[in-house]
Amino acid sequence: MDWNVIARNLGFMAGGLVLTFQLAALAIGGGLLLGILLGLCRVSSVSWIYYPSTAYVHFFRSQPLILVIFWFYFLVPILVGRPLGAFPSTVVAFICFEAAYFAEIVRGGLQSVSRGQTMAAYACGLRYSQVQLHVVIPQALRNMVPALTTQAVVIFQDTSLAYVIGLREFLRRVNLVDTREVRSVELYCFAGLVYLVLCSMGSILARRLEQRRGAAPA
Amino acid sequence: MIQIRQVSLWYRDGRKVVDNVSAEIRRGQTVVICGPSGSGKSSLLRCINGLERFQEGEILVDGISVSSPSTDLHALRAEIGMVFQHFELYPHMTVLDNITLAPRKVRKKTRQEAETKAMELLNRVGIPDKAAVYPGELSGGQQQRVAIARSLAMEPKAMLFDEPTSALDPEMIKEVLDVMVDLARSGMTMVVVSHEMGFAREVADEVIFMDAGRFIEKKATASFFASAENPRTREFLSRILT
Ligand SMILES: Nc1ncnc2c1ncn2[C@@H]1O[C@H](COP(=O)(O)OP(=O)(O)O)[C@@H](O)[C@H]1O
Numbered sequence: 001m002d003w004n005v006i007a008r009n010l011g012f013m014a015g016g017l018v019l020t021f022q023l024a025a026l027a028i029g030g031g032l033l034l035g036i037l038l039g040l041c042r043v044s045s046v047s048w049i050y051y052p053s054t055a056y057v058h059f060f061r062s063q064p065l066i067l068v069i070f071w072f073y074f075l076v077p078i079l080v081g082r083p084l085g086a087f088p089s090t091v092v093a094f095i096c097f098e099a100a101y102f103a104e105i106v107r108g109g110l111q112s113v114s115r116g117q118t119m120a121a122y123a124c125g126l127r128y129s130q131v132q133l134h135v136v137i138p139q140a141l142r143n144m145v146p147a148l149t150t151q152a153v154v155i156f157q158d159t160s161l162a163y164v165i166g167l168r169e170f171l172r173r174v175n176l177v178d179t180r181e182v183r184s185v186e187l188y189c190f191a192g193l194v195y196l197v198l199c200s201m202g203s204i205l206a207r208r209l210e211q212r213r214g215a216a217p218a
Numbered sequence: 219m220i221q222i223r224q225v226s227l228w229y230r231d232g233r234k235v236v237d238n239v240s241a242e243i244r245r246g247q248t249v250v251i252c253g254p255s256g257s258g259k260s261s262l263l264r265c266i267n268g269l270e271r272f273q274e275g276e277i278l279v280d281g282i283s284v285s286s287p288s289t290d291l292h293a294l295r296a297e298i299g300m301v302f303q304h305f306e307l308y309p310h311m312t313v314l315d316n317i318t319l320a321p322r323k324v325r326k327k328t329r330q331e332a333e334t335k336a337m338e339l340l341n342r343v344g345i346p347d348k349a350a351v352y353p354g355e356l357s358g359g360q361q362q363r364v365a366i367a368r369s370l371a372m373e374p375k376a377m378l379f380d381e382p383t384s385a386l387d388p389e390m391i392k393e394v395l396d397v398m399v400d401l402a403r404s405g406m407t408m409v410v411v412s413h414e415m416g417f418a419r420e421v422a423d424e425v426i427f428m429d430a431g432r433f434i435e436k437k438a439t440a441s442f443f444a445s446a447e448n449p450r451t452r453e454f455l456s457r458i459l460t
């Protein structure tokens with residue numbers, strides 16, 4: 001055992017962690033925004049809004065994330081006409097993929113807001129966008145906090161899949177160090193510990209959020 | 219003010235929930251609609267402000283047809299307040315924000331204008347000290363009074379009430395009815411679905427008994443109570459006037 005291998009390469013690996021965080025933040029932020037839009041479409045009674053969004057959600061939920069990452073890595077350059085680089089294409093892949101999962105969480109959240117609430121809001125003369133923005137979405141988000149934070153933690157872990165297209169996020173860098181130093185046990189134990197600590201912190205934060213939500217009058 | 223002309227409404231199953239009803243509510247009048255559960259009272263109220271589309275007939279509010287494609291329903295709804303059985307206050311907003319939301323977003327009032335008006339209304343409904351509180355911390359009666367204030371904040375031309383006291387504990391009914399009586403006396407045009415016959419006697423100009431989508435009995439208040447003709451009306455009255 002040579003635990004010094006970690007200290008020796010800490011800076012390099014931490015650099016990957018920065019990339020992991022950036023990717024996770026963009027995937028969660030962008031995925032949630034797109035997911036809210038898709039979720040709104042999924043509860044629409046207008047068929048040309050409902051069916052395409054449903055098809056989208058169904059499609060991405062039936063694909064393995066790793067394939068979607070590949071897919072965007074090779075497809076997006078063709079569409080755009082020039083290579084995009086691993087990071088942007090991964091970000092787009094994650095946003096498109098995670099949006100499908102967020103959409104289903106959002107749909108459930110939107111449906112948890114009663115019809116009486118939307119009627120009351122419409123009865124005051126508010127428009128669709130105002131009703132959603134001020135009355136439905138804030139209540140839906142509250143109800144969705146547990147599912148959203150679980151999904152965020154999953155996304156954080158899933159960012160490691162970006163190694164397949166050579167993105168040097170945290171796990172990929174650990175892997176690179178291992179190729180050079182051949183210290184698999186120490187390095188992967190360390191990687192596991194890092195994910196454990198970060199995800200635990202995420203869970204604690206989530207519980208805080210929920211408790212605050214519970215304390216606020218329902 | 220509100221003209222209802224031969225309106226019929228049905229949902230998917232095709233059964234007429236509102237069946238060829240007509241009425242006219244003049245400016246400043248209060249009309250009370252009573253009738254058993256499921257008789258179509260709520261559906262009819264929702265037709266008046268266009269929350270529900272009806273298949274036949276016509277409803278005019280201040281001369282504007284609710285069902286005409288050229289009508290701006292949002293603008294029309296801004297002129298008609300609605301109060302619900304279960305209050306439907308927004309639970310994530312304070313009382314003050316509940317009241318000021320629509321005036322700010324629809325009437326484009328500044329926050330300060332809207333809040334000044336809101337405080338005035340909270341005074342009027344007797345709970346000026348609850349502005350900063352969340353609805354969940356209020357009693358049912360207080361919540362319903364906030365809901366009335368929320369409607370009034372839009373300075374509506376008419377108000378619709380859908381069983382405003384049915385979900386309240388008996389001791390809270392009076393505080394809400396008192397506010398409604400004041401409102402009726404101040405000249406508000408009101409359509410009230412309610413079984414509070416005391417309220418009807420006190421302020422209603424007309425009382426309607428609705429059953430299975432139809433207006434079975436529709437009379438000026440005094441004669442409604444003195445000489446209801448239909449046996450179903452009389453049976454209903456004897457049941458709720460015990
Ligand atoms: N949105 C709806 N879709 C289908 N049926 C409905 C809907 N709203 C009400 N109904 C039905 O219409 C009938 C009248 O309901 P409602 O207007 O709520 O009566 P009331 O307010 O007098 O109790 C009931 O049989 C009810 O089940």
Ligand SMILES: [Mg+2]
Nearest residue numbers: 259260261381
């Ligand atoms: Mg009803």
